[in-house]
Amino acid sequence: MANLNAGTTGYPGTLDTSPDLTDGSSGDEILSAHHDGRGAAIVAVETELGTDPAGSTTDVKTRLAVALNDDGTVKSAVIVAGGSTSVSYSGGVFTITVPATLTSVAMTQATITSAVLRAVTLTTVAPSTPGASVLYSDSIVKGWARFQVDGTIDDDLNVSSITDNGIGDWTVNWATAFASTTYAVVVTPQNSPNSADGRSGTVDSGNPPTTTACRVLTMDAAGTGVARDPTGTNPRVHVIAIGDQ
Amino acid sequence: MALGRVFTNPDGSVRVLRLNARHRGVEETETQFLERETAKQADLMALSFVDVDEAQLPSSRMKRHAWRVNPARTALIVDPGVPDPPHPRQALLDALDQATTIDQLKGLMKQMVR
Numbered sequence: 306m307a308n309l310n311a312g313t314t315g316y317p318g319t320l321d322t323s324p325d326l327t328d329g330s331s332g333d334e335i336l337s338a339h340h341d342g343r344g345a346a347i348v349a350v351e352t353e354l355g356t357d358p359a360g361s362t363t364d365v366k367t368r369l370a371v372a373l374n375d376d377g378t379v380k381s382a383v384i385v386a387g388g389s390t391s392v393s394y395s396g397g398v399f400t401i402t403v404p405a406t407l408t409s410v411a412m413t414q415a416t417i418t419s420a421v422l423r424a425v426t427l428t429t430v431a432p433s434t435p436g437a438s439v440l441y442s443d444s445i446v447k448g449w450a451r452f453q454v455d456g457t458i459d460d461d462l463n464v465s466s467i468t469d470n471g472i473g474d475w476t477v478n479w480a481t482a483f484a485s486t487t488y489a490v491v492v493t494p495q496n497s498p499n500s501a502d503g504r505s506g507t508v509d510s511g512n513p514p515t516t517t518a519c520r521v522l523t524m525d526a527a528g529t530g531v532a533r534d535p536t537g538t539n540p541r542v543h544v545i546a547i548g549d550q
Numbered sequence: 551m552a553l554g555r556v557f558t559n560p561d562g563s564v565r566v567l568r569l570n571a572r573h574r575g576v577e578e579t580e581t582q583f584l585e586r587e588t589a590k591q592a593d594l595m596a597l598s599f600v601d602v603d604e605a606q607l608p609s610s611r612m613k614r615h616a617w618r619v620n621p622a623r624t625a626l627i628v629d630p631g632v633p634d635p636p637h638p639r640q641a642l643l644d645a646l647d648q649a650t651t652i653d654q655l656k657g658l659m660k661q662m663v664r
Contacts, residue, residue: 468566468594472614515590
């Protein structure tokens with residue numbers, strides 16, 4: 306804390322003091338230090354604000370009011386992305402709204418952290434010629450599971466239950482249904498390499514997929530058309546599904 | 551205790567619905583969860599069923615074809631009276647038994663390595 310009457314300022318590090326001077330024969334003698342202290346304080350304030358702090362607005366208060374609420378929180382309409390794109394903010398959630406004609410939105414990896422980006426909802430399906438390295442709503446895996454031959458699920462995404470229909474025969478039930486029955490499914494057994502049983506996986510064409518379930522088989526290696534469980538020390542079935550939801 | 555739902559096919563064989571517990575609703579009972587999952591499979595809707603503790607399911611699938619709901623409809627058992635299914639290539643095995651010439655055996659072996 307500095308006394309401006311002593312000719313110096315402590316601002317912006319500390320706030321200054323300015324004791325009253327007194328007039329009259331017994332009063333204070335006006336010294337250059339009295340002016341120097343105030344001059345130094347003014348320069349310190351200018352330095353702290355920088356040049357043209359009001360920008361294109363009439364004053365600093367007006368400029369701050371564009372971006373901030375009175376309590377210092379960010380105004381919802383403050384971020385303008387250009388064109389008809391907008392960003393709103395409420396309750397800790399930023400919502401980016403882009404026009405339908407916009408073909409891409411770029412986000413740098415540095416702006417994304419797991420703490421704030423918990424889930425992304427994609428709503429645009431791929432065009433007839435998908436863009437390179439572009440993520441669309443129909444280009445992401447919608448369900449997968451690794452399960453044991455008795456139907457016990459080791460791990461999954463979107464698989465709410467498994468029905469053990471018999472040897473080499475299971476129905477995978479989706480927690481969130483597909484929009485149509487034309488989704489694609491990959492089935493593969495985890496098997497002993499030298500086993501003839503359960504060597505290949507297939508979607509059961511006799512019981513084609515529904516929007517809520519998909520029946521899968523693992524077949525023997527002899528081509529007899531008989532379903533067989535995978536065997537070996539750690540037999541499993543792996544299923545991955547991709548399609549519209 | 552985790553429940554599984556055992557459905558009985560018209561031929562007596564069974565299908566076992568196993569739940570994924572982490573997809574169960576917060577206020578959903580296990581039975582309600584089973585109902586919800588059953589509704590996803592239209593072919594199960596017409597079948598009779600019994601809910602059993604998964605711990606009581608047979609531990610081995612060696613006789614999976616012989617799994618049956620017991621007469622009291624309280625448990626899933628391995629029915630010793632259910633015959634084993636024929637070997638998928640039983641016809642070929644029978645032909646091997648009946649082969650009497652080298653040429654017949656050669657022909658059958660070609661079928662085996664197809």
